[in-house]
Amino acid sequence: MSDRQGTQGETLLYLTDEQLRQGAEAMFFAYRAFTADPDRILGGQGYGRAHHRALHFIHGAPGTTVNNLLSILGVTKQSLNRVLRSLVEDGLVESRVGRIDKRERHLFLTEAGEALERELTAAQHARLRAAFRQAGPEAVAGFRKVLESMMDPDLRRQYQKLKEGRG
Amino acid sequence: MSDRQGTQGETLLYLTDEQLRQGAEAMFFAYRAFTADPDRILGGQGYGRAHHRALHFIHGAPGTTVNNLLSILGVTKQSLNRVLRSLVEDGLVESRVGRIDKRERHLFLTEAGEALERELTAAQHARLRAAFRQAGPEAVAGFRKVLESMMDPDLRRQYQKLKEGRG
């Protein structure tokens, strides 16, 4: 029971309350760092994290509907609507009525919207790139593996679908 | 140049825009899952994520001052004050005026506060434990390594200090 290298030892080791606590705190601090740069960029202009998320996913799936975006973002349509309205008013997003189903709105980034999305992504990717490089490829693989395991099955499916859609 | 195992090949491989994008989305989805259980528990009783964070760190460092808590949480004192006030009013946190420096307030969880903290921690740890177990020890090491690399030096120091304080 004292083999710190053995399978049993490690299994017990990394699941102690202290290990879990450290994992939780790491998530908290890292997520703050992860969102810090885009938050700073958006802070000045009356936008926030919600606008970043909308820009990100519209960029990744141009022509997506409001309803589809909702299922990805996991917020209510009323909440998303406020964000989209300001983005449309400011000319960053274009909302076109669906041709086959006129109830739907298809969303696209304008050139200005693409430009802001690029700026936000650049900041976030710079940080991520530095962290990935410093940690090394194996650590990155582990990072992804743990994050995926942490998601609910529904969220994981959404995440996988986004990946495959671009793969 | 075609060695997918070589340092060069891997370095290029995991730093493509697509890899970074997937990393960012993994963070987004995983963080949502990470906070989902405590959010659900707290939702009913007029509390939120901010209360959870306060309970968590007061539990981990009983007697901490408001100012110290601020530097850990990274919010303004006005924002934290609102949260603390409701926790004190509801008898979950006790705030004692400092004996040596009467400007300071030292914070402690009451028995009820400890009980709620345990409930929240239990939910979050259950999810984390399942993810860690599924991903395996090496993945968990990588997960921690990447998250730490992602933090700003200041945040990383805070995080390390918390770990060592309990180590």
Add this chain to the structure above:
DNA sequence: ATTTTATGTCAGCCTTGTTGACATTCCAAG
């Protein structure tokens, strides 16, 4: 003793989540 600094509290604003009410469009049953 008076000024400056540190700590915490109160008031008010903004973003972004929530529910409720509603308009429009589509589709299916009568």
Add this chain to the structure above:
DNA sequence: CTTGGAATGTCAACAAGGCTGACATAAAAT
């Protein structure tokens, strides 16, 4: 064809939790 329900999106009002500014009190410095 029409009518009633379901799906989609919008508008209004409210709550949580960020923020800045103004302020009270205690400690420290001059």
